Amino acid sequence: MKQLINLRIAFRSLYKNKVQSVVSILGLGMGLGSIILISMLYMHEISFDKFIPDHNQVYRVLHGTKSSVPFPLGEAAKNDIPEIDAFFRYHQSGEFEIRKDGEDIIKETRFACADSSIFKILGIDFIIGKTAECINEVAISEKMANKYFEEGNALNKTIEARLNNEFIVLNVCGVYKDFPSNSSLNPGFISHTDLIGEFLGNRQKMLGEYGSENDGFKTNWTFEVCITYIKINKQADPNMVSKHLQQYVDRIDEEREQKEAISLQPATDVYLYSSDITDIYSRRGDKNELKYFIAIALFILIIAVVNYIFLTKAKMDDRYTELGVKKAFGANAFSIRIQLLFESNVVSFLSLIPAIAVVIYGTPFVNSTLGRTLDHQIFSDWYAIPLFLMIPLLTGTLSGLFVGTKISHISPIILLNRKMTVLPKGKQWSNSFLSLHFAIFIILLVGALVLQKQINFSLNNFTAINPENVLIYELNTPELSQKFDVINNQVQQMPGVISTAGSSFIPPFNWTLPIRLGNPETNESTVFDGLIMGKGMTELLNMEIVEGEHFGDFKEGQTDVLFNESAASLYHIKAGEYFGAFFVRGIVKDFTAHSMRNLIRPMVIIQQHPQKMSLFAIKTTGETDDQIAANVTKLFKEIAPDKMVSVKSLKEQIAHFYNREKEQAKLISAFSILAIFLAVMGLLGMAMNTVSRRTKEIAIRKVNGAKINELLIMLNMEFVKWVAIAFVTATPIAWFIMSKWLENFAYKTPLSWWIF
Secondary structure (H helix, E strand, O other): OHHHHHHHHHHHHHHHOHHHHHHHHHHHHHHHHHHHHHHHHHHHHHOOOOOOOOHHHEEEEEEOOEOEEEOOHHHHHHHHOOOEEEEEEEEEOOEEEEEOOOOOOEEEEOEEEEOOHHHHHHOOOEEEEOOOOOOOEEEEEHHHHHHHOHHHOOOOOEEEEEOOOOEEEEEEEEEEOOOOOOOOOOOOEEEOHHHHHHHHHHHHHHHHHHOOOOOOOOOOOOOEEEEEEEEEOOOOOHHHHHHHHHHHHHHOOOHHHHOOOEEEEEHHHOOOOOOOOEOOOOOOOOHHHHHHHHHHHHHHHHHHHHHHHHHHHHHHHHHHHHHHHHHHOOOOHHHHHHHHHHHHHHHHHHOHHHHHHHHHHHHHHHHHHHOOOOOHHHHHOOOHHHHHHHHHHHHHHHHHHHHHHHHHOOOHHHHHHOOHHHOOOOHHHHHHHHHHHHHHHHHHHHHHHHHHHHHHHHHHOOOOOOOOOEEEEEOOOHHHHHOHHHHHHHHHOOOOEEEEEEEOOOOOOOOOOEEEEEEOOOOEEEEEEEEEEOOOHHHHOOOOEEEEOOOOOOOOOOOEEEEEHHHHHHHOOOOOOEEOOEEEEEEEOOOOOOOOOOOOOOEEEEEOOOOOOOEEEEEEOOOOHHHHHHHHHHHHHHHOOOOOOOEEEHHHHHHHHHHHHHHHHHHHHHHHHHHHHHHHHHHHHHHHHHHHHOHHHHHHHHHOOOOHHHHHHHHHHHHHHHHHHHHHHHHHHHHHHHHHHHOOOOOOOOOOHHHO
16 A cells, blocks of 8 residues: 555656656666666677587687688597587688579678588577588578578579689578577578688689689698587586697698697687687677776766756755655654655656667667677576666666655754755765766767777878779679780770779788798798789879889799888898899888788788789779779670679778777767766756755845846856866876777877867
8 A cells, every 4th residue: 555655656746847757757768778778788799609509518729819720620620539529610701692593693791611510519490401411502591591582482492602703503402590699600601511612712813823722622731711610528628628639730731830729719709709819700799898888887877877866856845845744744764765765766667668769779770880780689588687677676776765865864844944955065966976977978079089080090091002082893703804904905095094903902901911932031931911913003002112113014934022111121122133032123112001000011012913813993083983983884794794893992991991990989979979968967957956946046136136147157157167177087087098099000190189
């Protein structure tokens, strides 16, 4: 009965103070929704690969800091080490082309070749059919089946996939359930490991003159072609298994590779703990971001609770008489606290309505912004629902206890006389929290501005290279590569074209190509950061020659190279001389070959054969790019009619380097907006509280002739002072945090004064 009475009193109080109630519920709901959303994201990030049956027994094999290992290793380890129960090898493509029933060509990603044991080890069930048992079969995911076949009826149907040069007809042998959203591996197609050779042919095509087919990958212990997962038995010690795996290091031919140990990484660590691992197949998160998620959630929780307290205190002025009468008629402090605690939790749970809206609309935002796959699957964990319900319960309880404890100890005489001026000083405490609100907002806003400033700096401050108005086409068929001279001559005649050139790699690009050359001075091999480029590419990119000359015509039997200044200085290289078997055509000024995160390293550029280019670059005036693109596409279609023409600008290629920073900037900007919204909510609560305490003073001042602007200045000055304190407090903190973040970049923007 008492609970029903308290519930009725709570709703009556909410109805009586409509404005404050709506503001309280909306503000608290925004805060709670954000906390729940961040909690969902945190739980999602730490749950990766825990869906795997017996996930504590599943490990990925590493060789040094590389996830790729030789193809024969998995089977050899299974046969030689009794503790290993099962294994699978996995190789995945980047982009590839798919065609069904002669229809339009579509670009897809995530075509994998794997052992059939992948499904059992990872716990992925088949909806229908079976695994691929030969090179002409492929199993596809439920999502791909629904995309390419009516009602998902894909079994025994065929698709055509171009994994290298030609379309290959593949029979759909099975449809498996989609990999969970928290899986680090997420292939849409899984074929037989024999098909790996097609992908290696693609690699050979990219390297042109300097590639090799690697047909013997199945027995080759030097070429690290796939990632390998193993499952050990329950009694096995992973450290002992790792020691047994060291026996295979000696089978690797290259001496430098033999110095790197083979180790095991728990499958559940692959997503969050692979920042120093070379891995192109697995999705990866960032364990450091989890700290930010926790910190942001705690900040928002504090702000939401404090805002609610401010707003509750503001409307308490109208209830002092009610509470004083209750105490005068015998209500004890405990019953007052229970009533206010009950009311606080009612508001807290009502705030779940806007909180749910924040979660519903915020989930797609988080997924699109951070590239995550957050979905309702997170609620399938037994602890998820109770945990999320604890958030409003905790928030309502903390808020209610604070207000209830303070009010319950006040004398009924003071309450009835509404003499709140004799209460203990709380004004300084309230104002300090106002400073906290704005300090958090300032830190977040500075963070968003610095991130965006660094991104702009990284996109527009490349050293000794000009990526403006450069279009890049893929020469992704033998016909296109062999007709390079024809394409080059015709495109050069098009209006708006300044120059053209071919290449295998066009800097800046976001990964490195290590090239090992014999050093004639030390008689040892030296690893350089490498590029393979054709005649005219250095001129097209405005790269400056400081000694010697640019590449000339390609000469059969002689390999010309260019070195950058760093390499020339470190290894005493001069133009016109030989470095081992390579003729040094010239020395180029140091230039940015990769992202701004990396220092410029000693680099060698090897000249590519003109008929073995994989990329074609066009430098334009920037005025007729659309017409040029249309004409080049038409030309490519005439040479290779069944090939999808792929074009991008060099600026777009560079922009992909900084996707993570862009995502972080968007997320921090969103939280900045939320922080200022909550800060204004808190400011509104404090203003209501101030006005309710000073109503008589304001009235007297107006009677005595005070103007509205004078009253506004009087009421606002104390708030301005505390916002100024927030600025002074937040500035050094923001400066320190962003200085540490900028350490991730070798070349960075200054922390300009205007940001603060």
